[in-house]
Amino acid sequence: MSVTKIETSIRFDNVGKQTGYLRVPYSSHASAYGWIPLPLTVIRGAAPGPTVLLLGGVHGDEYEGQIALAKMVRAFESKDVAGTLIVLPSTNLPAAVANNRLSPVDNVNLNRAFPGDANGTPTQMIAHYIEEVLLPTCDYVIDLHSGGSSLEYLPCVRARLSANLQIRHKTLEMVRAFDAEFGVLFRPAKAEPRTMSAACERKGVVYINPETGGGARVARKALQAAHEGTLRCLLALEMIEDASARRSSGGTRTATLVAGASLVHSDSDGVWEPLVELGEAVVPGQPLAAVYNLKKPWLAPQTVSGSIAGTVLCRRAAAWVEVGDCLFEIGVDFDPESA
Numbered sequence: 001m002s003v004t005k006i007e008t009s010i011r012f013d014n015v016g017k018q019t020g021y022l023r024v025p026y027s028s029h030a031s032a033y034g035w036i037p038l039p040l041t042v043i044r045g046a047a048p049g050p051t052v053l054l055l056g057g058v059h060g061d062e063y064e065g066q067i068a069l070a071k072m073v074r075a076f077e078s079k080d081v082a083g084t085l086i087v088l089p090s091t092n093l094p095a096a097v098a099n100n101r102l103s104p105v106d107n108v109n110l111n112r113a114f115p116g117d118a119n120g121t122p123t124q125m126i127a128h129y130i131e132e133v134l135l136p137t138c139d140y141v142i143d144l145h146s147g148g149s150s151l152e153y154l155p156c157v158r159a160r161l162s163a164n165l166q167i168r169h170k171t172l173e174m175v176r177a178f179d180a181e182f183g184v185l186f187r188p189a190k191a192e193p194r195t196m197s198a199a200c201e202r203k204g205v206v207y208i209n210p211e212t213g214g215g216a217r218v219a220r221k222a223l224q225a226a227h228e229g230t231l232r233c234l235l236a237l238e239m240i241e242d243a244s245a246r247r248s249s250g251g252t253r254t255a256t257l258v259a260g261a262s263l264v265h266s267d268s269d270g271v272w273e274p275l276v277e278l279g280e281a282v283v284p285g286q287p288l289a290a291v292y293n294l295k296k297p298w299l300a301p302q303t304v305s306g307s308i309a310g311t312v313l314c315r316r317a318a319a320w321v322e323v324g325d326c327l328f329e330i331g332v333d334f335d336p337e338s339a
């Protein structure tokens with residue numbers, strides 16, 4: 001196995017609070033012997049407890065999680081924590097600074113880069129470091145996402161239905177503790193191996209992926225969902241005793257995704273009008289969107305219909321759309337206990 005070239009001055013086993021960087025070596029035109037800094041905070045309490053990796057900004061243009069984790073980095077000291085928090089608020093900082101889903105350094109999507117490559121591009125090196133250096137030390141990963149530039153989400157938590165029943169049980173506990181409106185549990189299509197979720201499955205780590213908000217902006221409700229949901233998970237794991245983190249209401253509705261049907265795509269180019277809202281119930285054949293050709297306004301818009309009954313969890317944020325762009329994601333009510 002290749003050894004990582006990413007370095008840090010932080011000692012993961014030390015009790016206390018340490019802040020610093022993961023240093024990703026990158027020899028560029030402007031900086032021949034330079035490294036890319038990824039801000040890292042490790043808070044280890046003297047009291048025993050699980051090790052939790054908190055990630056924001058795996059996609060650079062998803063800012064709710066990045067701000068929520070920055071707040072947590074400032075709020076907690078070693079004495080407040082049982083166990084260890086490893087926090088990377090902006091996991092792919094170059095992408096976040098560029099307001100882009102992908103890293104501008106190598107044009108790679110970190111959440112499609114696993115298991116990564118110790119000798120690859122910077123984003124591939126980050127993926128390798130997470131999978132081979134961090135995950136083997138972790139019990140849980142909370143990976144805060146949102147819709148980014150192209151999508152907007154109803155606050156929900158996504159997680160895979162693990163084949164390992166013990167992991168599945170702990171995953172469900174975290175989904176419910178986060179207390180979003182929806183918990184979306186599914187088996188990834190075509191056994192996708194390149195995601196953080198797949199990396200966690202390989203390493204036997206419990207993984208949840210909250211999706212709150214989107215549109216490459218920070219909405220108060222979405223930020224609050226990301227921040228308070230993460231606190232509720234840490235409270236459920238008995239790692240913190242933060243009085244501001246209210247317990248879960250137990251009100252999360254569970255849903256799943258149907259391959260080939262949950263995602264609704266446009267089959268024409270133009271500007272689109274949503275005919276349904278986030279959170280709305282839809283039925284098969286119902287027109288969900290109208291796509292207008294601005295150059296030929298006398299033509300009737302193309303309507304796009306769905307093929308399943310469920311709830312609209314996600315919609316496209318941008319007005320312009322092309323053939324193949326995702327307009328909606330529809331979740332179908334589902335009891336994970338029966339799966």
Ligand SMILES: [Zn+2]
Pocket residue numbers: 058059062145146148
């Ligand atoms: Zn994302």
